[in-house]
Amino acid sequence: MMQTRRTFLRTSAAAGAGLFTEVLGASPAPTVLALPHQTEDVIFLTPDDAAYAAAREVHNAGILTKPKRIAMCATENGVQQTLQRAKSEGWPVAVKSGGHSFEGFSLNDDGLVINVSPCNELHLDSRTGLLTAGAGCRLRDVNRLLLSKGRFLPAGSCATVGLAGLTLGGGYGMFARKWGLTCDHLRSLRMVDGTGTIRDSVTDPDLLWAARGGGNGHFGIVTQLTLQTRVAPRAFSSWKFRAYRLNQALTEKLLEAWFDATAALPNDAFSAWIMNGTQVTVLLTTTGAPEEKGVAAFRRTLTALTNKATSAAPVPLTKALPWYYGEAGPVSFKNTSAGYYKGMADLKGALTGIFQGSAHGAWPCVSNQHARRRNRQRSRRSLPASRIPVSRRSTGVLGKRRPRGGFAGSYREDSRPYRASGN
Ligand SMILES: Cc1cc2nc3c(=O)[nH]c(=O)nc-3n(C[C@H](O)[C@H](O)[C@H](O)COP(=O)(O)OP(=O)(O)OC[C@H]3O[C@@H](n4cnc5c(N)ncnc54)[C@H](O)[C@@H]3O)c2cc1C
Numbered sequence: 043m044m045q046t047r048r049t050f051l052r053t054s055a056a057a058g059a060g061l062f063t064e065v066l067g068a069s070p071a072p073t074v075l076a077l078p079h080q081t082e083d084v085i086f087l088t089p090d091d092a093a094y095a096a097a098r099e100v101h102n103a104g105i106l107t108k109p110k111r112i113a114m115c116a117t118e119n120g121v122q123q124t125l126q127r128a129k130s131e132g133w134p135v136a137v138k139s140g141g142h143s144f145e146g147f148s149l150n151d152d153g154l155v156i157n158v159s160p161c162n163e164l165h166l167d168s169r170t171g172l173l174t175a176g177a178g179c180r181l182r183d184v185n186r187l188l189l190s191k192g193r194f195l196p197a198g199s200c201a202t203v204g205l206a207g208l209t210l211g212g213g214y215g216m217f218a219r220k221w222g223l224t225c226d227h228l229r230s231l232r233m234v235d236g237t238g239t240i241r242d243s244v245t246d247p248d249l250l251w252a253a254r255g256g257g258n259g260h261f262g263i264v265t266q267l268t269l270q271t272r273v274a275p276r277a278f279s280s281w282k283f284r285a286y287r288l289n290q291a292l293t294e295k296l297l298e299a300w301f302d303a304t305a306a307l308p309n310d311a312f313s314a315w316i317m318n319g320t321q322v323t324v325l326l327t328t329t330g331a332p333e334e335k336g337v338a339a340f341r342r343t344l345t346a347l348t349n350k351a352t353s354a355a356p357v358p359l360t361k362a363l364p365w366y367y368g369e370a371g372p373v374s375f376k377n378t379s380a381g382y383y384k385g386m387a388d389l390k391g392a393l394t395g396i397f398q399g400s401a402h403g404a405w406p407c408v409s410n411q412h413a414r415r416r417n418r419q420r421s422r423r424s425l426p427a428s429r430i431p432v433s434r435r436s437t438g439v440l441g442k443r444r445p446r447g448g449f450a451g452s453y454r455e456d457s458r459p460y461r462a463s464g465n
Contacts, residue, residue, distance in 0.1 A: 080160040083120030086127075087112040097157050098149065100138075103372035105146030107137070109155040116160035118265050121234040125263075126155045137263050140180055140204020142376065147258060148207070156263055158206065171271045172229065175204040177264045182367065189360045194274040196221040201367035206264050211254040216327050216366070217275075217296050220309040225254040227269045235262035275329035277356035280365075283324040283344040284351075290397040293322065294386070296347050297393075300324060303343045306336040313340070317396070321401055322347070332356065389457065 087094045088111060097112040110133060113124040128135050131154075138148035138157045149155055161176035164187050171193060175184060182201035188194050196217035198208055205224075221227075230243045231253055242252035242264065252261065285296055294364025297315070306312050310330030316323045324344055328337055345351040354362075383389055 046100065054261060054370065056376070062287055077342060080114060080116040081116070081218055083117045085114045086124075087114060097159075098147060098155070099372060100141035100143070100146060101200075101371040101373065102144055102146060104150060107146050108150050109440050110152050112138075112155045112157050114160050115159050115250050116261075118232070118234055118240055121156060121158070121265060122238045122240075124154070124156050125234065125236070125238045137260075139206040140202055140208070141176055142200065142203045142207060157263065158263065159204075161265055166193065166271070169426045171273075172268055173271050174266065174268045175205050176266055177204075179205045181205060183209065185363055188271055189274055189363070192274050193271040194359060195224065195269055195271050197224045199363075199366035200363070205267060208251060208254065209267055209269070210260055211258050216312040218327070219307075219312055220329070221272060223255060225270070227271070228267060229270055230268045231264055232266040233260070233262040233264045262281060274359050276358070278327060278329055278359050278362040279354065279356045280325065280330045280362065281326040281341060281344075281351065281353045283348040284319070285322045285348040288320045288322060290393055293317075293393055293397075294390070296322060297389065299343050299347055300387055303336075303340040308334055308336050308340055310334070311337055311340075324350075324451040327362075375399065 085178070087097050089108065093114075094112060097114060099108065113120070113127075115121045115124055125135070127133075134150055135154035136148055136153060136155045138155050139159065141148055157178075158176070159178035161178040161181070161292040163176045164175045164179055164183060166172075166187060166215075167174075168191065173184070173188065173193075173195065179195055180201065181199075181203045182197060184197070184205055185201075194217075196215060197203075197205075197213050198215045209228055211222045215224075228250065231248060232240065232242050233249070235241050241249055242443075243253070249261070253264070285292070288296070300313070300315060307313065308330055309326070311328040311334075312325065313327075314325045316325065326337070326340055328334070328342070331337070376397075
């Protein structure tokens with residue numbers, strides 16, 4: 043059947059349900075996910091089209107940039123046609139996969155956006171463990187296919203991050219200390235360069251070198267990636283530690299202890315520090331033994347220095363990864379984050395700023411709930427009305443809303459009064 047813009051929109055809205063059935067194993071062990079197909083190589087959307095809002099949607103709700111056209115590209119030929127059109131019209135071009143660029147680099151104002159989300163085929167070679175993915179695949183789709191086959195790809199945590207943007211930028215996550223970045227697993231890629239020529243790193247090996255963490259401003263439009271997957275670890279254990287009502291001195295003390303404790307962690311383990319106003323949550327995870335020396339020492343130290351320690355029994359990765367999937371989006375960011383700080387010296391200045399801000403009634407006093415309400419109101423005011431139901435629908439496609447912060451699961455709580463002096 044020839045697809046029109048309208049049928050394209052309908053199949054997109056129904057995609058989630060099909061994807062769930064496929065991955066949860068109702069059909070006989072497929073290696074290619076039957077995601078919705080767009081039969082045209084490319085569909086150009088204007089702001090008047092019903093599908094435009096969904097095609098423009100990015101994870102950061104604060105990005106209001108509005109392209110003149112969005113080209114939904116399902117094939118390399120579609121990307122080539124789009125580049126030709128952009129050239130003849132003199133439109134600037136941006137490239138969008140998962141739309142998770144915090145800064146909104148995958149959109150532009152009054153230009154053309156090449157949206158590769160219809161390039162969403164996934165194929166796992168069960169003999170070699172090589173995953174071939176269209177540039178429009180999201181992390182959730184990748185995880186579903188791989189975990190159902192006992193494989194996995196060390197990557198980030200957010201379900202809707204695009205595999206292309208993540209890999210081109212590096213791809214850091216809970217498994218990076220042991221297995222490296224997502225881009226370390228990249229074996230080949232295909233792209234269309236600015237002249238409209240198709241390039242393949244198999245015949246142009248420098249391209250592979252440049253794409254492995256070279257950053258997001260790439261040489262062309264990546265259409266396909268091939269990555270080496272790994273055998274999925276059997277079990278995943280996790281703990282979280284919470285400290286409340288911190289001041290700068292207490293935060294520095296806790297942070298110093300955390301840096302010391304992380305240095306002794308084995309490579310199976312990972313820890314993250316999440317600060318929200320005067321509250322800190324420290325996450326600890328491992329795919330190794332929960333009683334390993336460094337892990338046990340970390341737990342002792344953090345339990346002694348925080349108000350509340352909770353733990354989750356070891357679970358398979360299929361169960362654990364969705365705990366960290368985050369929100370379907372779009373969301374309003376009020377946080378900053380970084381994958382790697384060397385030590386206290388990198389952070390001291392920032393802490394002073396945070397606590398001075400707090401003393402002056404700045405952002406830490408805004409509760410999450412209040413911020414969310416305020417941001418929803420802002421989005422309603424500033425975005426086209428069609429945008430709001432679209433984002434709600436996409437939450438529904440995920441099945442259920444995930445608890446904020448990504449620390450769901452069956453945690454056992456071990457509350458204790460906070461010891462201001464620590465030890
Ligand atoms: C909520 C959230 C959680 C995150 N979690 C993690 C994490 O755990 N680990 C981690 O490493 N990172 C994480 N990130 C950062 C994320 O990996 C990067 O922002 C990444 O670039 C997003 O890729 P994307 O395809 O989703 O985004 P997009 O906005 O679509 O693209 C990001 C950039 O890549 C370019 N690009 C996208 N597709 C292509 C393509 N096909 N060809 C050429 N260029 C392209 C875009 O032009 C843009 O510059 C997170 C971001 C958010 C918002």
